[in-house]
Amino acid sequence: MIVADKKPIEEIIEEVKNNEKILILGCNECVTVCEAGGKKEVGVLASALRMYFLNQSKEVKIDEITLERQCDHEYLEEIRDVMDQYDAVVSIACGVGVQFMAEKYHSTPIYPGVDTCFLGVTEERGLWTERCQACGHCILASTGGICPIARCAKRVLNGPCGGSAKGKCEIDKEIDCAWQLIIDRLEALDRLDEYEALCPLKDWSTDRAGGPRKVVREDVQQ
Template structure:
């Protein structure tokens, strides 16, 4: 999932301080699962914003809506009939949702309520960790299912480096060395011989450094 967290309230209040009526839109997908921008978080933020305004003896009208997804045109259409009744939209989706919202409603100011952080998963309740950087050329098949692009600070394709000590990375003793994890798992799988296969230079043009990416599926396109 895409993992995000709420921006400081002060920053969000700064965006909307001159408005009287806002549409606060949550997203039912990733940001609901990571407790950042689902229906519950929409209600809490709406309450906090209303109180922040009341404290200044101002009233803020907040319409709370949570869409199935904000990264899909069809769900964004669901608010078309009410958008004009508000002065601005505050989106509690990831950066994708915020941008799709802004593209869909061209004349409406759209502000993000979240900081979008990474693609990851919940290691335990309340703990989310990064697992994928969307490099566009997955190497997990050669690395025992452990991503060195994401989990190695140097993104080494043939590790570990000299900074690996007792299974941990030199950047932080709490960060496991990705290559130690890879070697341990290859051993456990009885595939340690695979470690001898040096990985070739990676095509980084498939990654973000090649500019914004897009895929077109002609079999699906209408």
């Protein structure tokens, strides 16, 4: 899933403090799972803002809506009829949702209410960690199913670097060395001999380096 984290309330207040009719827009997908932008968080943020404006003796209308998703036209269309009631929207979907809202509702300011962090997993409640950087060409088949691009601080493709100590990364003792994990996994798979295959220079043109990306699937179009 796309993992996001709540923005500090001060930052959101700064975004919307001059507005009078604000919609807090949640998303029922990834950001709900990572407890940053679902229905519950919409309620919490709306309450905090109401409190702030009350303390400022300002009358501000704050409404709450949570859509099924903010990355599909059909769900964003569900609020078309009410959008004219607001002079600002705080979207607490990921950055994708914020932008898709802004594209669709061109004349309404859409502010981000979360920081979009990474593609990751729920390790335990309250702990989400990164697994994928969406480089556009998956190499997991040759790395024992563990991604050095997402999980090595230097995205070293032929690791580990000299900074691997006792299975941890040189930048932080809390972070596993991705290459230690890869080696352990190759060992468990009885495939450690594969470690010696040199990983060739990566074609980063499918990554961010190649510019904004798209996937076109003619077979599913229409």
